[in-house]
Amino acid sequence: MLKLNLDHVLMDVEWEKYQPRVSELHHQLLSKTGKGNDYLGWLDWPYEYDKQEFERIKKAAIKIREQAQVLLVCGIGGSYLGSKAAVEMINGHFKQDSLELIFVGNTFSSTEIVRVLDYIQDKEVAINVISKSGSTTETAIAFRIFRQFVEEKYGIEESINRIYVTTDKERGLLRPLVKERGYESFIIPDDIGGRFSVITAVGLLPIAAAGINIDKMMKGFVDGRNEFSKENITENPAYQYALMRRLLQEQGKDVELFVTYESHLSFISEWLKQLDGESEGKEGKGLFPASVTNSTDLHSMGQFVQEGTKLLFETVITTKNPLADMKFPVDATNADGMSYLENKSLHWVNQQAMLGTLEAHTVEGNVPNILIELEDNSAYTFGYMVYFFFMALAMTAYYLDVNPFDQPGVEVYKKNMFKRLGKE
């Protein structure tokens, strides 16, 4: 579950004043009559998803865990950010598991590709390639290289058994390959954009392969969808967060700094950078999304946040119950002067750091802080949180009067790049 705390935003909001506008946008959204309404498939997905495919995802995940030591998740943008954020949040770093996920197909870095090839040389490997068009350049390059690796290692027949394709139902370059070879395949729906696709097979197969219970995650999607679709802004934390972002930007806070207090939550911020930045960063508008992981980054970015240019507010994502905890041990010599913390829970210490920072940044630093407290780092809470951010994003972008579901600006560099690469 999830709690929103707006006690530290350094302003008072009369929610009622904004209710008419929020109601109008809410109805546009739910009746699918607003901007970008042909990409609203995510809205009812938790009710309408393909149950048979969902069961196939779970079976494929079990098969992958049996056959492989490394799953290469080959995708870029929305085709990896959500699943990586989920797996890191729910499993944590340094988890000792029989299957390792390596996210490839998201870079042209020759160094990275060569090194991953070296690394998997003697390991049992499976691939999940994820691309709607099949022509996303980074992903297509990596898929050719790693597919050839698997074909050479296992032969064509067994390679078919180890390649899982998540793509468009009919179109694109991967579908014909699926039909020709007989790869097991999963569908990227037409009406769900990349940055919302963690709720589909795009996210669910890698997440399930990581040993995570996707039934519980789906329950989180359903409950989050229900909870954060209330019209009344005073009853809907997602809409409150949405509005608060706009009010803070209207005050000149052009940067939203996402803050986590555990490194294994930091990829939530990366996922949010796409969800928010790509949705509202258009027509010269939108909040610039940035991130830190505290208390680590208080020792690099803390000075700026405390006393630098006043251009930002913070959105702090914390966890009430961490994945693991321990008591600080006793040392009778107290040579390090740390004995005042003996037998204290480390998570409690982390929470005091968060609270002390909150006070420093808001009271002394005059930097508004929004708090989002997660109950735990479970699959259910991840799913629930996803819909908090989905509903908030839709409302906040509609409030900004932009289409949250297109991304016209990402084609510009591709056009230039293709010209340089000699693509016809």
Add this chain to the structure above:
Amino acid sequence: MLKLNLDHVLMDVEWEKYQPRVSELHHQLLSKTGKGNDYLGWLDWPYEYDKQEFERIKKAAIKIREQAQVLLVCGIGGSYLGSKAAVEMINGHFKQDSLELIFVGNTFSSTEIVRVLDYIQDKEVAINVISKSGSTTETAIAFRIFRQFVEEKYGIEESINRIYVTTDKERGLLRPLVKERGYESFIIPDDIGGRFSVITAVGLLPIAAAGINIDKMMKGFVDGRNEFSKENITENPAYQYALMRRLLQEQGKDVELFVTYESHLSFISEWLKQLDGESEGKEGKGLFPASVTNSTDLHSMGQFVQEGTKLLFETVITTKNPLADMKFPVDATNADGMSYLENKSLHWVNQQAMLGTLEAHTVEGNVPNILIELEDNSAYTFGYMVYFFFMALAMTAYYLDVNPFDQPGVEVYKKNMFKRLGKE
């Protein structure tokens, strides 16, 4: 080596106009008469460093590599950012090495600490604890926990053989422990602040332990120090970069977005966030430092950079010769439509992505871009680059009229935190 390219900053600069001010600040810096002048030890360090200690660092590194599978580098802020940036840049990710570096002591995350403890349970371990005062809370907590682990695993006597302490020459809580136990120790100089400390034992011991040639890195420090200390701005790329940052901020570009095109370079951006953000983020001034790794993040942040709020400029750090490269393989079926890239170097493809993006962001997006091209990812080039950024930072902060070498704002959250933790 390093080249600065200012062809895409979307303005013409008459360097001569700024020479008098730059000359004045240059003399303040080199004669050590400017703000924060008691923290200018980094300036002449490449000439004056302790040669005997340098040899001891190399010997200790060899010993660590012989005795351990995991080196726990226990430090926060400047005590880990520089060495992590160096090791990732020079060794790359997924390097198969007998020694793994794990950076601890930079978080209160109970999950992270418990997981690392689990992970090292059956491995041979050494520790390098790095803290000037010995009382930095994150580091002191981790050091007690991991020191006890090593003492229990090996016994007190052998633990002494596996713990390396980098701390103040005389003061602080770690020095008495060194004297009592006889740990091998290295010195953090009084006049070199944390964010400049990568050039000292702070950075050099972990870097050398990672198998990197620190003689070559020191040569890079020397050559960079010489190259980027020229008074004449037209002959000094570091001062040009310094001035450009100020001129861009004066135009309302309050965010500097550091861009790399390989994930193993992305920690350079993290190191720069401390170097720049902590140095100039004071008195309500300074550029907000953020970062992306392209082309990966073009699929999340690309839309915002291209068409979002016009608050940023980009500083792009690229590499001419990567750590590894390969040719894109042939597939006679061309089912993926990628055969137009066959036999092309992947690094060349990555460079075309960079050039296409540069054009898209500057020409169509009207976002100024500064290019910093590194010759390669060697230890020498890292060292050379460090002084480019050091000299640029000193000049840019003096130009902004702030003291680049203090960080008064980082004490505020600590004060609040200590109160909550019950520290006397």
